[in-house]
Amino acid sequence: MEIEKKVKIAPDTPGVYLLRDKNGNIIYIGKAKSLSKRVKSYFTQRDGKPLKTHALLKKIEDIQYITTHNELEALLLENNLIKQHKPIYNIRLKDDKTYPYLKLTVKEKFPRLVITRKIKKDGSLFFGPFAPVWEVKDNLKTLSKIFQVCTCKKPIKEKSSRPCLNYQIGLCSAPCSGFISTDKYMDFVGKLKSFLEGRVEEVLKYFRSEMEISADSLMFEVASRYRDAINSIQRMVQKQKVIGLGGKDKDAVGWKIANNRIAFCVLKIRDGRLVGHVEYSFESIAYIDDIDACESFLRRYYERETSIPEEILVSRDIRDKEVIQNWIKDKKTAGVKIINPKTGKRFELIKMAQENAAVALKQYEDKSADTMNKLEKMKDILRLEKIPQRIEGIDISNISGKMGVGSVVVWEEGKLIKDNYRKFKIKTISAQNDYQMISEVVTRRYKRLLEEKKPLPELVLIDGGKGQLNIAIKAFNELGIDGVNIISIAKGKSILKRTGREGLREYSQEEVYTPSSDTPLKFKKDSPVLHVLQSIRDEAHRFAIRYHKTLREKKLRYSVLDEIPGIGKKIKKELLKYFGSVEKIRKSSVDELCKIKYIKSKTAIQIMDYLETGQN
Known part of the structure; x- marks a missing residue:
């Protein structure tokens, strides 16, 4: 039709x-x-x-x-x-991952406060997003000092006889070692939650009360800790701009459109203070008008936002206001109003959000122009047919040919697109043969793209010399692929260079190989084109090594117990914890195995039968 x-x-x-x-x-x-x-x-x-x-x-x-x-x-x-x-x-908020959140794991026995870039529906509370990154790291350290809440990356599962370093330097109350009662610890967690939700005066009132009680009881050391906590909170709050709008919490959403790109800025006002702002810029999106774009952004943003205010201020009346308000209300379980202020302090907030959006848009445009300039130079230097908007980097990693893996990373319009990364476990070669490993990765990667009718990159960058480049070109020819430029990059001979006061320093000049010449191109160390190629090569190298390391660690953890049907990680862990080795398990009895947690007689018999028959 x-x-x-x-x-x-x-x-x-x-x-x-x-x-x-x-x-x-x-x-x-x-x-x-x-x-x-x-x-x-x-x-x-x-x-x-x-x-x-x-x-x-x-x-x-x-x-x-x-x-x-x-x-x-x-x-x-x-x-x-x-x-x-x-x-x-x-509109998809792909840029969220560049913004960190504070995660409070309230579902755990001893909740922790950690930095995360991913929001998971695991019952935890998320606060943010925050920018810049260094500021949220400083805030985490300050908050752990004030509220003495655990900031360890892993959950506290068992009692530890010895607290970690954070306790020694005054950044944790060590609930894992029983140095604080559960009720007292949860009290601190509650106050931390209140603070992160913007109820600063409530928290200060509590600390002042506790300080006075401790001082009246002649517990001056405890009172001084509360005093220090009060001072730290006040210093943090002083950094936040006072808007002078008390009462309801607000988000001010402003946007700016120019040259086929739209940028949004969200100012977060809590308890009358500007506590943070985030910016998003979009280019490859379609919308009927700016109101349509705003409605789409609000739906995407508040779908994952955890700290939802009572008022959302926007610079234009939106068509779907009632629908979006009702949808957000279901998430917040409280009333939310979308307001288009015309005058007053709310209007000033909107103007501030729009100004920030304009600044963000200018920064993105400058960055895009710089990226395009680099790509144009790359096209001229490498004699490419067209500007490489999408570049894929390929590398391999192995130990003497064993456990070979390959990686493909994707660079598009100035940034690495991690969602499009791919990793490969080498299947056809078990000996040391980097050329054939490159050939396998290239063949599998681009044969798949052809089958799925997905777009091919304008440029493929191989980590290696002329030999690796030639084998990659051969793989492309066998697939019948034309129009994709292929180059390789390798470190050249090491030379000594004098670097001021440091004296002589070893330096390897990068060499870039192209199909049209046996002589490699050599760039100046400060070449922006070289920096782009190096960043892609280094990322492909990092990704390959990481995957290879994961496989090695998995192999080291491997045990004959993994082969026994019905034996999962929990039972394996309990068996090795109790007996210490597979040999001791083999010498045990069914009755001994039944003493282990999770193991019943049927499972015990199955384990003994498998180990005795030597099916390992």
Whole structure:
């Protein structure tokens, strides 16, 4: 069915629409109160729409409709489908991972406060996101000193006879060693939670009360600790700008559009203070107008945001205000208002958010221009047919040919796209043969892309010399792939250079090999093009080594117990903890095995039969 007919048959009901390209891939997902009106709006009055929307319209080959009972159902379905399919033209907060969160593990017996970049639905409380990274690390140290809450990376499972270093330097109360009662520790956790939620005065009031009680009881050392905690809290609060809007917590959302890119800034105001702000910039997204973009951003942002305010301030009246308010209300279990202020202090907040968005947009534009300049130089120096917007780096890692692995990392438009990384366990070679390992990785990687009809990179960078480059080119030729440039980078001979007061220093000049010449290209040490190639090569090297290390560690942990059907990690751990070795388990009896946690007579007999028959 032609696309025009698909548009005409769109139902006049709430629902979700899926736009597909010629390969059947979903490239955009949207929701609407009226599917008919929304879809038709894409194909009318095209002149006023952003360039990315025009690019989207050129790629649409099919439209699928899913109707719902109401707008709220459509919004929930849209969110789920976007998370599942990750369309390229939708707003997705991919930049979240650059912002850290503070995670309070309230479901554990002794909750911990840790920094994380991933939000998981494990019952923990998340506060943030925060920027910059160094500031949240400083805050974590200060908070651990004030509230004496554990900041260890791993959960506290068993009592430790000896507390860790954090206790020795006054950053933890050592609940793992029983140096503080559970009730007292949980009291501190509660106050920490209140502080992170912005209820600063409540926490200060508590500490002042405890300080006075301790002083009246002549417990001056304890009182001094409370005094220090009060001073530390006040110093942290002083760094936050006072907005002068008491009462309700607020988020001010501002945005700026220029040159086919849109940037959002969220100012977070808690208890009348600006406690943080985050910025997001998007380029490859499609939207009808800035209100449509704002609505999409609000849905993505508050889908994962844990600290939801009572008011969300925006610079324009949005069409889906009631639907988004009701959806957020279900998450927050309290009323949320989306307000478009025209005057007053709320309006000043919006202006501040818009100014920050404009600054963020300028920074992104400058960075993009710098990246494009580097790519243009790369194209000229390497004599490429076109600017390499997407570069893939390939490396291998092994020990004398054993446990060989390969890695592919993806660099796109100035940044590494970790979601697209791939790792390979070498299957065809067990001897030391780097060339054949490169060939296997190249063949498997790009044969898969061809089969899945996915786009190929403009440039492939191999870690190695001319030999590795030639074997990669041969693999591409055997796959019948044309139009992909392939180069390799290797360290040249070490030379000694005089470096000021440090004297002589060993330095290896990088050599870049291309198919058209046997003589490698040599760049100056400060060449921006070389820095891009080095960063991709180093990332591929890091990723390969990490995977190889993981496999080595897995092999070291391997035991004959892993081969016994029905024996999982828990039973294996308990067996080795009790007996110390597989040999001692083999010499034991069924009755002894039954003393072990999780092991019953049937499992014990199965273990003994397997070990005695020598099936290892």
